Structures are given as C-alpha cells and as structure tokens.
Amino acid sequence: MKNAFLFCFLICYTAFGQANLPVEVSLFFKGEKLELEKWYIYESEKQNEKDENVDSVLFESLRFYLSGFELTKKGKSVWKEKESYHLIDAENPASCQINLNFAKNTDFDGLKFNLGIDSITNSGGVKGGDLDPVKGMYWTWQTGYIHFKLEGKSNLCPTRDNQFSLHLGGYSFSQNTMQSLSFDLKNPEKAVLELDLSDFLRGIDFKNLNHVMSPGAEAVRLSQQAAALFLLR
Amino acid sequence: MKQLLYLFVLVSAALLAFRNPKEKLFTIPKKWPKPLYDFSQNKLSEAKIKLGRALFYDPLLSADNTISCASCHSPYNAFTHVDHDLSHGINDRIGTRNSPALMNLAWKSSFMWDGAIANLDMQSLAPISHPDEMGSSIEKVVSELNRSALYRKAFYQAYGDSLITGEKTLKALSQFMLSLVSSDSKYDRVMLKQEQFTEQEARGYSLFRQNCAACHREPLFTNDAFANNGLPVDPSLNDCGKMKISKKSADSLLFKVPTLRNLEYSFPYMHDGRFKKLSQVINHYVSGIQHSKTLAPELQKPIILSSNEKVDLLAFLLTLSDKNFVFNPDFAYPKDFFTPAAKD
CATH class of the missing domain: 1.10.760.10 (Cytochrome c-like domain)
Known part of the structure; x- marks a missing residue:
C-alpha cells in the first residue's frame, strides 16, 4: 500500500513538481536580533506620572505555536498544510525556519496561519511531534496547550528574583486565545515574519501583571497583543 | 460479472487481513451506548x-x-x-x-x-x-x-x-x-435476564429509579454531567468545583456526577471523601441537602425515604458490585512484566 502511495507521489512529482515557500521567524528586541539571557534597557509605559519608566528586562525563554498554514489567492484558500503545527523556540534556530511544500502550479498571493492551536486539537487525544506534551507546552492540571510562553525577569516585577512568566492559552469559547493572522505576500519566494518583543512589553504593566498561568481575560488580551507583533517582510 | 467476483474476492481478502486475530480487545456491553473515546x-x-x-x-x-x-x-x-x-x-x-x-x-x-x-x-x-x-x-x-x-x-x-x-x-x-x-454486576445479569433481584433489591431498584436515576443514569449510572448535590462547603478546602475551570458563577459547587457502579469497593464518597459509609450518603440526600443558587434541579424537591426504604435502596446499590471486575487478573499488578524470571 505504502509503495502505491510512493508511486503515485513520484508520478505527481514528475508531472507537476513541487514548489516551496520558506517561512522564517525573526525575533527582535528594539530592532536588534533577540538574544536570550541578555539584559535590555527600554522605556516602559508610565502608569503614573511619577513612575520610573526605565526598565531592564531579560528573557529566559520564548516559545509559541504557529499552526494551520494556508496559502491564499484573493483571500480564498488554495492550499493547506497537513498536520500543520510548528513550535517556535527562541532557543532553537532550526525551529524558526518553516518550509511549506506544495504543488508547483499553486497560484497564491497571501499567507494565513494561527498563533496557537485550534480548539479541536486542544481538546483531542494526545499527539506527537511538536505537539507531544514532553515539549512542556501543555497544561497538566487542565486540558489545553500553552499557545505562547514568555519567561524572564524585569526590574519592574515586584516578584521573587524579579521573575515574570506569561503562559497564554485557553481554547474554549470566551477563553479562546488562538489568533488568526493573514498577510499579503509580495514575494512568493520567501516570507519573513518579524516580531519585536519591545512592542509587546509596551502594553504590559509588569508591576501588576507578572504571572499569567491560566486561561481567562488576561490571556486573551495578551494573545491579541502578541498576534499584533507579527509583521511580514 | 467476472470483475464483480474479483472485487468480492479482493474485498473479502482485505477484510480478513485487517481482522484482529485475537479480536475483541474492547467490547461494548449489550444495550450500552457508543463509547465517546476516539x-x-x-x-x-x-x-x-x-x-x-x-x-x-x-x-x-x-x-x-x-x-x-x-x-x-x-x-x-x-x-x-x-x-x-x-x-x-x-x-x-x-x-x-x-x-x-x-x-x-x-x-x-x-x-x-x-x-x-x-x-x-x-x-x-x-x-x-x-x-x-x-x-x-x-x-x-x-x-x-x-x-x-x-x-x-x-x-x-x-x-x-x-x-x-x-x-x-x-x-x-x-x-x-x-x-x-465493569459490566458484570448482578444488576447487569438481571437486565440480561440471567438472574433475578431479591424482593428487597427490586424494591430498592424502583426507589432508585424514582429518586436517583435522573443523574445516575443507567446503564453507566452517571449522566456524565456536573451538579451541585447540596453538600455544605468544607471551609478547610473551599472547593468551588467546576467554577474554578469555567470561571462562571453558574458552575459554582458543581462536581462531576460519579458512577455508582462498584460503590461497595470505592468508599469514601463525594469529591472530598467526607462520607465513609453508603448509609451516610443516602442520609445526606434525604435530610442533609443544603439549598443554594446552583443546587441541582433534581434535588429541589426533597427525597423522602423511610428507614426501611433506605435499607432497600442500599440493597439495590450493592447489586452494582462487579467482583469479576475488581478481581480480574488482567487488571492486576503485572508481576510477569516486572519480574519475568518468576515465570520459570
């Protein structure tokens, strides 16, 4: 049976050929390539006039899921990646390179994907690969993936060791944190997704918000904020 | 016609090939609903x-x-x-x-x-x-x-x-x-007409159907839903149940309706194990219900049972014990796996 598939695949391959679109995720802080474990200085938004607004921040880890990649033409889907789940890990450069493979004659002018994992996969049975719970991106005390995880230290955090951890997830109804993103693709040869974390921090009041570890309104708001970081170059 | 024959042979060969040789690793008991697991x-x-x-x-x-x-x-x-x-x-x-x-x-x-x-x-x-x-x-x-x-x-x-x-x-x-x-209790055998309830168990069964079966629905003896069954809140735990997950006040004090099968073996009872004996559980439903906003609608009206009826109900509940389940050697500690030498 496997051979038959392989045979069909080869026929298709020779007849139509394959094309690909490399999608690169590029992480920045204030326009500089993001480095983990490095102290950055930035101006936070003042909550009060009197507040000190110069903060130092250090990121220990940044991991998030991109899923459901689609190519579109005039807004209509022309190709969908199968089993499309990618865990992006700032610590692992290979994870920031996604390669989409599709038939050569695919005509497209747009790219669609989700930040996070859809609710059916969230509530379904266990899966392998990037979705394997050993990746540490699954909540154990309740069902659901952590869609976006940012951990580090900020001098503004009145917590032990100035730590903050933002674990954004939640899949059901009003708690759903998955964000859909779509972009026009000017260059059909390569897509570079840029995220600048300094923009993310601008909307966070670290003094009062430093631990988000369950689904809810905060997680939804921060997920929308995280989704707004994505720019396509 | 010949092609049809070929097709038939092919299909039957395929079916045979895919049939599990030691089949029935999982059987749906008679008259039970379809399982939900995929x-x-x-x-x-x-x-x-x-x-x-x-x-x-x-x-x-x-x-x-x-x-x-x-x-x-x-x-x-x-x-x-x-x-x-x-x-x-x-x-x-x-x-x-x-x-x-x-x-x-x-x-x-x-x-x-x-x-x-x-x-x-x-x-x-x-x-x-x-x-x-x-x-x-x-x-x-x-x-x-x-x-x-x-x-x-x-x-x-x-x-x-x-x-x-x-x-x-x-x-x-x-x-x-x-x-x-677990599907081999006396209750199951009675339902399959292989055995009969005693008179007391039969009286208990009819009380069960009147008072308990709405939530503890046959044949699984649960409706797989959540309910506030009127337990006073334990101040040392302050457990609000489903609300912790859903963050909705309508889910305050709602807990999963557990199955009643094998009750005899599975004491203590309730989400916080507060009742050690089945008689305490029955007494709770008869005289201990605490009214609150989210109390299950099924419990709004009091359940009235005489002391004889309580004993009858208990007799029925004990027919849900499944010895073959509890003592099934296939479910016990797998000695052979951990100490293969023991086989010799």
Whole structure:
C-alpha cells in the first residue's frame, strides 16, 4: 500500500513538481536580533506620572505555536498544510525556519496561519511531534496547550528574583486565545515574519501583571497583543 | 460479472487481513451506548494494553519512585483509594480531592471532579505533574523510560519502535484504562435476564429509579454531567468545583456526577471523601441537602425515604458490585512484566 502511495507521489512529482515557500521567524528586541539571557534597557509605559519608566528586562525563554498554514489567492484558500503545527523556540534556530511544500502550479498571493492551536486539537487525544506534551507546552492540571510562553525577569516585577512568566492559552469559547493572522505576500519566494518583543512589553504593566498561568481575560488580551507583533517582510 | 467476483474476492481478502486475530480487545456491553473515546486515533493492541498496564503500576512515574497510578487507583477498590478521604501523594502530601474510581472511561466526555481534562490521553499528565501527587513531569518520565531496557523492549513490541515519546506513553496508559470495563454486576445479569433481584433489591431498584436515576443514569449510572448535590462547603478546602475551570458563577459547587457502579469497593464518597459509609450518603440526600443558587434541579424537591426504604435502596446499590471486575487478573499488578524470571 505504502509503495502505491510512493508511486503515485513520484508520478505527481514528475508531472507537476513541487514548489516551496520558506517561512522564517525573526525575533527582535528594539530592532536588534533577540538574544536570550541578555539584559535590555527600554522605556516602559508610565502608569503614573511619577513612575520610573526605565526598565531592564531579560528573557529566559520564548516559545509559541504557529499552526494551520494556508496559502491564499484573493483571500480564498488554495492550499493547506497537513498536520500543520510548528513550535517556535527562541532557543532553537532550526525551529524558526518553516518550509511549506506544495504543488508547483499553486497560484497564491497571501499567507494565513494561527498563533496557537485550534480548539479541536486542544481538546483531542494526545499527539506527537511538536505537539507531544514532553515539549512542556501543555497544561497538566487542565486540558489545553500553552499557545505562547514568555519567561524572564524585569526590574519592574515586584516578584521573587524579579521573575515574570506569561503562559497564554485557553481554547474554549470566551477563553479562546488562538489568533488568526493573514498577510499579503509580495514575494512568493520567501516570507519573513518579524516580531519585536519591545512592542509587546509596551502594553504590559509588569508591576501588576507578572504571572499569567491560566486561561481567562488576561490571556486573551495578551494573545491579541502578541498576534499584533507579527509583521511580514 | 467476472470483475464483480474479483472485487468480492479482493474485498473479502482485505477484510480478513485487517481482522484482529485475537479480536475483541474492547467490547461494548449489550444495550450500552457508543463509547465517546476516539479509538481510531489510538488503535488498541494487546501489546499496548500490556505496556499501559505496566506503566500504570510503575512508581517510576513519580518523582521519588514511590507512587504509581495504582497507589491511589487500586484494583481491589474499583481503582480508587480507600481509607483516604483526599488523595495521598509523594512524601505523604495530601491533595484536595478524593481520588475517583476508574471504570468505563471510554464513555466519559471529561475527567476530574471539575471536568478540567477533556481527553483521557491527557488525564495522566495531571497526577504525574501535580506536586501533591506524583510530583514528576512527563519529560522526566519519558527520559527515564528511555533509559530502561525493559521499557525500550516493551515499547518496541507495542509500537515497532523503541524510541519512547510522551505521545506513546500516554496512549499506552489510555489503552490500559480503556480496558477497565465493569459490566458484570448482578444488576447487569438481571437486565440480561440471567438472574433475578431479591424482593428487597427490586424494591430498592424502583426507589432508585424514582429518586436517583435522573443523574445516575443507567446503564453507566452517571449522566456524565456536573451538579451541585447540596453538600455544605468544607471551609478547610473551599472547593468551588467546576467554577474554578469555567470561571462562571453558574458552575459554582458543581462536581462531576460519579458512577455508582462498584460503590461497595470505592468508599469514601463525594469529591472530598467526607462520607465513609453508603448509609451516610443516602442520609445526606434525604435530610442533609443544603439549598443554594446552583443546587441541582433534581434535588429541589426533597427525597423522602423511610428507614426501611433506605435499607432497600442500599440493597439495590450493592447489586452494582462487579467482583469479576475488581478481581480480574488482567487488571492486576503485572508481576510477569516486572519480574519475568518468576515465570520459570
């Protein structure tokens, strides 16, 4: 049976050929390539006039899921990646390179994907690969993936060791944190997704918000904020 | 015509080839509803069930190798923990809820007293990771399993690949838990007309149907839903039940309706194990219901039972005991797996 598939695949391959679109995720802080474990200085938004607004921040880890990649033409889907789940890990450069493979004659002018994992996969049975719970991106005390995880230290955090951890997830109804993103693709040869974390921090009041570890309104708001970081170059 | 014949031969050959040689790893008992678990994503096999059973009994799953799933889910207690009102983990740590009895899990749509977990495969992550239970993590469990020659072999036999992953580990655990079907109590045999209730049990059955069956629906003896059954809040726990997960006030004090099967073996009762005896449970429903905003509609009207009727109801509830389930050698500690030499 496997051979038959392989045979069909080869026929298709020779007849139509394959094309690909490399999608690169590029992480920045204030326009500089993001480095983990490095102290950055930035101006936070003042909550009060009197507040000190110069903060130092250090990121220990940044991991998030991109899923459901689609190519579109005039807004209509022309190709969908199968089993499309990618865990992006700032610590692992290979994870920031996604390669989409599709038939050569695919005509497209747009790219669609989700930040996070859809609710059916969230509530379904266990899966392998990037979705394997050993990746540490699954909540154990309740069902659901952590869609976006940012951990580090900020001098503004009145917590032990100035730590903050933002674990954004939640899949059901009003708690759903998955964000859909779509972009026009000017260059059909390569897509570079840029995220600048300094923009993310601008909307966070670290003094009062430093631990988000369950689904809810905060997680939804921060997920929308995280989704707004994505720019396509 | 000839082509049709060929087609027929081909189809029958294919059907034969795909038939499980030792079939019926899982049977739906007569007149039971369809299971909710999606078996197509985790095809049962004898080797995987065997592997899951070994994992279930192995304290390797806990941080200090002292606690296995079976520590709180012992077969002889219908896979729960007697003598403990609340769960009991590593270093004698005590949890906040009573460990539930495990059976007929393929028919459940969610897990935990508050329904926090939506899929059986993911359920095991909770006790493995909880600091008051096994205090470990699936990452650690998988890396330890990968270091064990015994498990590499067992995973190879089950999956044709000795590389152990979280997915394979959790699926094997699900397979063993899915095999825990209890459907051979006296009640079941009476329903199949193989046996008869005594007069007392029959009276109890009719009381049960009038007063309890709306939530503890036959044949699973649960409606798989959540309800506030009028228990006063224990101020030392302040457990708000499902509301903790859904964050909706309408879910305050709602807990999973548990099955009543094998009650005799699975004391103490309720989410916090507050009742040691069945008679206390019955008394609660007759005279202990506390009215509050979210009290189950089924309990708004008082349940009135005379002391004789209480005894009759109890007699019926004891017909839900399934000895063949509790003492099934296929569910017990897998001595052969851990000490293969014992066979010689």
